[in-house]
Amino acid sequence: MIRNFLTFVFVIILIWGSAIKTGVSFSSFVRGLPNMWTLIAEMFPPNWHYFSYITKPMLETIRMAVLGTTAGGVAAIPFALFSSRNVVRMPMIYYPARFMMNLIRTIPELLLAALFVPILGIGEIPGILAIAVFSFGIIAKLAYESVEAIDTGPLEAMTAVGANKIQWIFFGVVPQVTAQFMSYFLYSFEINIRSAAILGYVGAGGIGLYLNNTLSFFQYDRVLTIIIYTLVVVIVIDFISNKIREKLL
Amino acid sequence: ACGSGNEKTSGEAKDDYVPKELKIGFVPSQNADTLEAKAKPLANLLQKELKIPVKVTVTTDYNGVVEALGSKQLDLGFLPPTDYVMAHKKGYADVLLQALRYGVNPKDGSNTSQLVDWYKSIILVRKDSNIKSLKDLKGKTIGWQSPTSSAGYVWAAVEMKKHGIDAQKDVKGVQLQGHDKAIEALLNGDVDAVAVFSDARNIVKGEYPDVFKKTRVLYTTAKIPNDTISVRPDMSKKWKDKIANAFVKIGKDPKGRKIIESIYSHVGYTKSKDSHFDIVRQYNEKVKDIGK
Amino acid sequence: MNQAVINKTPKKPLKRRIKNWTILIAVVLIYLWAFIGMPDINIKDSAGQAIKAIISGLFHPDWGYIYDPGGEDLIHALMETLAIAVLGTFISAILCLPFAFWAARNMSKHQWISNAGKFVLSAIRVFPELIMALLFIKSVGLGPFAGILALGFHSVGMLGKLFGEAIENMDFGAAEALTASGANRIQTLWFAVIPQVMPAFLSYTLYRFEISVRSAAILGIVGAGGIGAPLIFALNAHSWNRVGIILLGIIIMVTVIDFISGSIRKRLV
């Protein structure tokens, strides 16, 4: 009880101190709100003509995202399992695995690009690889947390039937997390499509580049077109992913 | 003046704004191997001259500075020429000064001792390349920067057109982000030529010590105006002058210059006016015809 | 084995098999499309030399940047980043709650309600961070506050989605028990849902916090003063020693946060 209370107080102090340090001011936010509308107004109406123009980069982005996310997602599976305390019970394994995971997540996109361009040149390959590394970070982290939270009953049952570790994982862990894993996978796919800036850094084109270009021309109506286009794509992905999750599992 | 979109109105806007505190937005320009870009040294220098509090914010993106100027959240911003032209058109900014830098020695990229308010774009090829003139670029792959980049696209493309090469139709373009990436792609053989500022090769000297030996300047463009220092248009005339003088003074003062040189790679400031950027407008106009 | 038993053996329902096959074929087609036109991988000659330079730079961090009397150094920048991330995460953790419950399938009677919630969350996520940042720059100017708001509002999309799914995944039995005893919705949430989803909420929030710490780009754009801008400058200028020390700082900070948050989580769960 007291501990919870102290934790609570700690969090409050943290928030309060941060607010002071960063000069948060609610009133200036409210005062400044109308300024936001001038920018939003510039976005309307969207430039419908621009749609046809961005279809190709959008498809390219999707294509690279499919490959990159898949590679990252596949690589994430062993890491997610090795990082989970309830799967490998040895700190010798799960601590290093988690550390690797955290380390890879910390690499900024720009540094990834700086590393890949000298090795692989510019173009799709480094783009896909960069997406893969990025997706790996997200999927591994989220998947590992859901593995740690599974119901232990079926695990016990698999232990009791004498399953070896791999069978134990496949019959006890996997069915319980597949749905969540799929959803993290698709979530990461979605991120890769909408914030494909990394593709631009390695000269792989993609929709992120178009967003930057339209922005640097202050063509906010085209920005809105890109947003709407991305939204449509994301909704379609969402729809498909829900169907897959419902039907397959 | 906000949103008038008309040059004249913004020029004649009521000069009534008197800053109580000067808010500055600073984006280190791309054509400098800047790495410090601290906010406080500049703020301190200006504060001493202006006798009002000065707040400098260092950011990585010009859009933010332009939009902040537009909504009067910022009094003064460092803008590259293209962004300045666009901001001015929106009625968001009037130019006050331009930054001065040392000229660049075309051979090895080292600094000359000359102080200039312009820089140039170069088209680079590999030393052993059989591209000997702009004409030879036909059918080759060129690495560009963003289509708004003066050195990375506009200047090179417009001047290529003058020589009969259409940057959209006659060559295969690849858009890259970063002049450093462009040079790496050139060294790698991913592209046959790149348009970069003079001299971007310095950025990658660490990884590729022989970059100057392996590449060759195919073409050098006309001058591009240096970064501007622009203010919100409704700033009072008196304060515009006061600020401009303060900057110039800092650049002339040896101690001040040492600071701005080491931290911002500026070596001084010179007064400027909007007409200096007509050349930018011309190029931006011409670049629209490319590919048509 | 007796014949009758075999005959009565139920078959996998045909409808489901057709659906599975359709999905499988669709997935295969997508991958075929994605793979076709992928260029060959070829390693560049320059790789060794360049990577060596980068790595050696990263491993020789610029220790001088850690502390600077002027106050614009690694430690100050990290502290500022931390403060921004705390507040940004706080805002989003609060704001996303209604969205999460709105979007969770098992919290509303009609599917269209939760679908609408999911749509809104998608729309928030799709709205680019960059534009979000510009909007807030326009309203509060450059600086940390704009960064906080941009981070806070942008991450509502992600947190809302993940929270919503955590709610969908929970065991519904306990909530049923509360419903059966006549508890209203809020009471049901408080007594049966919250205790169950709390661990997931906490860990997603902490994950989001960590992302916020690492959101150099958005913090650089708004001039938030954190570690974002220096990191981007150092990367653009290929100053690997500086990149090295900054990354080291971030890694240490994230690890410490991870440790602290881990023990807080243990306490609260």
Next chain:
Amino acid sequence: MIEFKNVSKVYPNGTVGLKNINLTIERGDFVVIVGLSGAGKSTLLRSINRLHDITEGEILIDGKSITAARGKSLLSIRRDIGMIFQNFNLVKRSTVLRNVLSGRVGYHSTIRTLLGLFPKHDIELALNALERVNIKDKAYHRADELSGGQQQRVSIARALAQEAKIILADEPVASLDPLTTRQVMDDLKRINRELGITTIVNLHFIDLAREYATRVIGVRAGEIVFDGPVEEATDEKFSEIYGKPIDEDELLGEAK
């Protein structure tokens, strides 16, 4: 009084849970529902307090239709119906006491319950209920630290603490030892008799049914196949209810 009028329930996957049930249960009855596993006993019980929405028909509680009830009135009907779940439905991460107290929330304002400000009376009630099922000493343990039978008893205590007018108990003694079984059944019987609380219990034990019920209802493949006072529930009748295993076509009745 609980009235079922032409009640049917089809699960989304097509399984028929209940088929055209008509039934009246009087106030103060002690009804035991028996039937094979999968016959629809739980479905029947859960439709009374509308944990499952029925697909056809109407259910009236003391003359008020719970099928049509909305908002506050639905809540207050439910508050007066306590339920003991077959699979306990405890919040595993919360303490035993908090689980039991959660049965009391229907009596207090939202804000009060959220702050955890239960009146002393409620806490006593909760501890009393735990005492009755012999696990008062576990009051401050987390629910997932308990043995199977202990968890079941927490679930019973929660329903007892609710002070409802109707109690629905879904196999309340399945995981209990004979001694605790007897105590729980005695308790249910006593509150049934003393307070006139209508009690409906799903049970698998014929002897317990005989001993405690005033009325027995036999369910088979979603239909009521026996309904009468306990005296009429002869061995014969029971073997009719359980009789032979349910035929496949009886059980797998997919909705057309």
Next chain:
Amino acid sequence: MIEFKNVSKVYPNGTVGLKNINLTIERGDFVVIVGLSGAGKSTLLRSINRLHDITEGEILIDGKSITAARGKSLLSIRRDIGMIFQNFNLVKRSTVLRNVLSGRVGYHSTIRTLLGLFPKHDIELALNALERVNIKDKAYHRADELSGGQQQRVSIARALAQEAKIILADEPVASLDPLTTRQVMDDLKRINRELGITTIVNLHFIDLAREYATRVIGVRAGEIVFDGPVEEATDEKFSEIYGKPIDEDELLGEAK
């Protein structure tokens, strides 16, 4: 043969589960363990296949110490012990058939099981097991679509399909109707007799214990208070085992 040598188990929160148990169970025995709820029956059962690590002592299965076993040898000991869980422990998202088949994985190479390439024999075995407990028609349903008793039966089918030499059953019939109860117990008894499979069952029903057991073990607060052939398990003995509710100090024996 199962031997307990000075076995004790203390839970991390201090609750004593088992206190210095010494016990030998012969091959082919049909042992029923009885005791109050919370007495330690599940704990005893689970320590046999080392689902719980015991804190003291040693357990031998056919002369091999499971307490010391590692790697492959532990797996093969476990494969030969089937378990029916009190709370079923099914993978709710998987189909019934897959749940049952998961009991067979110990017999096949890893790769084969991962690809789902169970031999036809196994699938027949699984369907047969489901048939025995009367839910073959649900083979392709998801486990969470089943009623409580049906889930329990899936858990039984999994253990039957495992073709183990020892079966541990933790209240296998708690949620079953009398008919299915009888079928399940008959089945357990038959395989016990015909195949000589040692069977240990936790039960709450004295009559069932009497009818099926060859030996009865009474547990009380983590200690064995009765152990003998079924004939000796008189009513008196039972009431000694259950007798009075366990005193608080007996139950709350926190480890010092």
